[in-house]
Amino acid sequence: MSLDPELQAILDRRRALNLPGFSAGTPEDARRSFAESQATLPPGRGARNVTAADEIIAGPSGGVPIRRYRPAGATRGRILYLHGGGWVFGTLDGFDPVCRQLAHESGAEVISVDYRLAPEHPFPQPLDDCWAALLALADAEPSAVMGDSAGGNLAAALALRARDRDGPDIALQVLLYPVLSPAFERESYRRCGQGDYLISTDDMRWFWDQHATEADRANPEAAPLTAADLSNLPDTIIVVGGYDPLHDEGVAYAEALATAGVRVVLRDHPGMVHGFFTLVDLLGAANAEVAAVSGLIAGRFRAARS
Numbered sequence: 001m002s003l004d005p006e007l008q009a010i011l012d013r014r015r016a017l018n019l020p021g022f023s024a025g026t027p028e029d030a031r032r033s034f035a036e037s038q039a040t041l042p043p044g045r046g047a048r049n050v051t052a053a054d055e056i057i058a059g060p061s062g063g064v065p066i067r068r069y070r071p072a073g074a075t076r077g078r079i080l081y082l083h084g085g086g087w088v089f090g091t092l093d094g095f096d097p098v099c100r101q102l103a104h105e106s107g108a109e110v111i112s113v114d115y116r117l118a119p120e121h122p123f124p125q126p127l128d129d130c131w132a133a134l135l136a137l138a139d140a141e142p143s144a145v146m147g148d149s150a151g152g153n154l155a156a157a158l159a160l161r162a163r164d165r166d167g168p169d170i171a172l173q174v175l176l177y178p179v180l181s182p183a184f185e186r187e188s189y190r191r192c193g194q195g196d197y198l199i200s201t202d203d204m205r206w207f208w209d210q211h212a213t214e215a216d217r218a219n220p221e222a223a224p225l226t227a228a229d230l231s232n233l234p235d236t237i238i239v240v241g242g243y244d245p246l247h248d249e250g251v252a253y254a255e256a257l258a259t260a261g262v263r264v265v266l267r268d269h270p271g272m273v274h275g276f277f278t279l280v281d282l283l284g285a286a287n288a289e290v291a292a293v294s295g296l297i298a299g300r301f302r303a304a305r306s
Helices: 005-017 026-041 093-106 125-137 149-165 187-192 201-211 247-259 285-304
Strands: 052-059 063-069 077-081 110-114 143-149 172-176 236-239 264-269
Touching: 005 149, 005 285, 026 201, 052 077, 052 093, 052 125, 052 264, 063 093, 063 247, 077 093, 077 125, 077 149, 093 143, 093 187, 125 149, 143 149, 143 187, 143 285, 149 172, 172 285, 187 247, 236 285, 247 264, 264 285
Parallel strands: 077 110, 077 143, 143 172, 172 236, 236 264
Antiparallel strands: 052 063, 063 110
């Protein structure tokens, strides 16, 4: 399938900014590129009938900022949302539109976590911040851990840690084109890793270098696809795009989870690139997928309550 034309136009506009590849400079350069690309996007995206409030929760090394999104009416469950950015960049503001839309479409409270970033805070420090948020916010409401890209990595690791440490019950993990493996030889890397579709193989190598040592990469909490045991994990939704270097590791994780007896829904979008889910109000397919995934989350929460 060819690249979605609306998405192609978005990529063309981004290319016109002449931003360097994420791996072309320092972490501060990557953060600057992210900020510059965000600054070109129209304001006010995402559902506006959602209230947002910033808080600080106690973390393993000081306070961890979070942002709570509450939809109109009574909330039905909670989604802990972990943003992407290769563990190196990403902000609460940068992922505000998708969190607003998720809260509106799912009817659940969404909590976005501003975890510490690499390389200043490498593995496992970002995960430890997310774990602190999961523990602090656990209650009787059904909950999901959800993240995109590096945030998907952290969400998958939280599910593993919660299982292994007898942590809070997680009804669902939702992994959006997640980073799951430090292997760069899969077919989707060969097919889509040249930098034409937002991220490149070089970018992914660089992100891993900022986040985790070679020794750490053998730890399933850093690379969930390396886990020897994937049984007894929450029901799972995995979303992947056909023009994403990470496509094949997402599919491989879905297959491995299913083999381990986990209930998995794989949503494979052949015409999409890495990051498409968060392009709320810019890409029709993004709004449609947020609505579809939110419906699945709401259904799982209803089943958990009953």
